Amino acid sequence: MSARILVVDDLAPNRNLLDVKLSAEYYDVLTASSGEEALEIAAKERLDLIMMDIIMPGGMNGFEATRILKSDPSLYHIPVIMVTALEESKDMVRGLEAGADDFITKPIDDFNLTARVRSLLRLKMTTDQLMSHTGHTAENCRPMFEKIQGRKGRILLIGDEGGQPARISRMIGEAHEVVIEYDPAEAMRKAKSHFDLVIVSLVAKSFDGLRLCASLRFSAETRDTPILVIGDSDDQQTFVKAYDLGVNDSIMRPVETQELRARMATLLRRKFTADSLKENFNEDLEMVISDPLTGLGNRRFFDRQVEPLFDELKDGGEDFSILVFDIDHFKRVNDMLGHDMGDQILKEVAARIVTNMRAVDIVSRYGGEEFMIAMPGTTQDEAFFAADRVRQSMAGTPIFVDGQGLSITMSCGVAQVIPGEQLREVFRRADTALYHAKRNGRNQVKAADLGRTESKTATAA
Missing domain, CATH: 3.40.50.2300 (Response regulator)
Known part of the structure; x- marks a missing residue:
């Protein structure tokens, strides 16, 4: 480096x-x-x-x-x-x-x-x-x-029974949580249950410390866990092999308390810093691709998720359809009841949509009161009936907010993707169908034209 x-x-x-x-x-x-x-x-x-x-x-x-x-x-x-x-x-x-x-x-x-x-x-x-x-x-x-630096770590000490681990544990003191293990198989099992540092004796008589280090690095659950090895100063070849296997640091016997603590502090700081970086990245990623109000994916999430479906369709893959839902008269609801109640309605609408869709369907809040869904392996007729099931679920049961029952309906446009289409093109057809559904009285599902003269509509009974 x-x-x-x-x-x-x-x-x-x-x-x-x-x-x-x-x-x-x-x-x-x-x-x-x-x-x-x-x-x-x-x-x-x-x-x-x-x-x-x-x-x-x-x-x-x-x-x-x-x-x-x-x-x-x-x-x-x-x-x-x-x-x-x-x-x-x-x-x-x-x-x-x-x-x-x-x-x-x-x-x-x-x-x-x-x-x-x-x-x-x-x-x-x-x-x-x-x-x-x-x-x-x-x-x-x-x-x-x-x-x-102030975080307390979980340390796994692995060595011979009655030997080094107990002494090392006393050196560490109460600054960290220490678990001692003498059996290598049990040590591997424990190491997979989230430890921040593993200390391995390379001079243990009851097991091969290098083999244990190799196993720790091979396992997906322990691959990123820092490893500190302890060995003899005159056995440099073993240390070289340990570093080749991916250990992070080493300390030679006789072990000095301050040296041990310094080595541990460096490895733990790096581990905790990497954890913080990962957590921060995941939080940022979550903010980038999810809608914080409903927990659904947002527009960026949807666009990324459906891109492979378009690619597969070009190569002769399975049909899929796009649904565009919109809450009827939502602006009026917001103006009359306030944005806080409007937010509660959006959350409940999102929950009902997810409940009525399959696990493979891509559900997102595309913006405002508009929700977009992609249904893989679904023709327009199949998607139409799924959309009407969601519409009926919404219209048939009031949404209760602060003890008040509200009758909320939705309209939807459905379009099957035509091979060669881009997302913006199929969205335009589905959105046009949604527009017709709203013009025709709302609380209904309208299917887009697939190149035929007939169209299909489902309305409230």
Whole structure:
């Protein structure tokens, strides 16, 4: 993945080493020799990741620079990896408290560097997508991301009984809901019941951790669930296989509490951000294709849904027909009773139409008080009788709104699609039939002319 990374270190050899390693992976690398210079570059350049050395004598250290970055509304969303030769947990804690997202210790091996960088860049990419989709800027999206970071996750721990899982669970504490499983088959079954993160031991004696990871990635229900694996530092080949199978991150034994929590936090933030992106997309899609009042599809939904029917008919597919319903005297109802009551009537009309149509029929509110229906595999005569069934249902039973019974009727135009017609053409024929139904007294169904001289009408008895 292409990205721009800022490397911050007071020593030129360290900067050059990381520059070479990251450039070899085709990243665009910028460098800074102090915390102050890093802040200046971050304010001017678009960055996807910052690798910050902790100890920089004679100027602003990594802790201070990270704290300032994370307090800046326009920069706080950029992931920061702390780079240090120190391995004491107090330095890890201090780095995380300053706002760092992860850390890596010197000497830096290529495998660990690649894993850390890719994990944080995926998080950055997902956050950028969410900001773009919601229209947020870096300055105003902080509450959204703080809410995501504050979510409690469901974690599934899989390992040997009496071994690692219980200890890992204690490290996680009460920040998340933790479920421990020792049997791989049962673990797979549980993993399909919505977990936000699965932690798998690669050193388990009772099952093959790599095979379990492969199964998790193969299953449709768990394909997108983040996987964190735990293994031995001297078994890099197993880690390589795990990443080839699609695991998201790794941690080596002995597991440090702060390192574990940092890895988990990154994966959970990415998972929750992706979930938010999906939810937001689905909400937007729902708004685009559905009518918020009745819950039916809207005009755009209808046009998209019927397009394949026209294509199939051109290729000799089955007949289908279009119905256009309109509520009689609806403007008068709105003027006399008010728009709130008019809305209630529209909801009830929509419900009755759906109740009287088949599951395969495409039902939409096409606009105002007009409803459009496509009936696949239906001739004009068959569609005519279906339309009259809806009309009778509407006319035969009052609609009750706020305890008041209202007599509502509908008129309808029906047209079978002629091969070669476009939607606008068949709509025009059905709408013309509807117009004649209304002119002839309303509360009736009128069939469009199919090229014959006769036409058909159904009226109230």
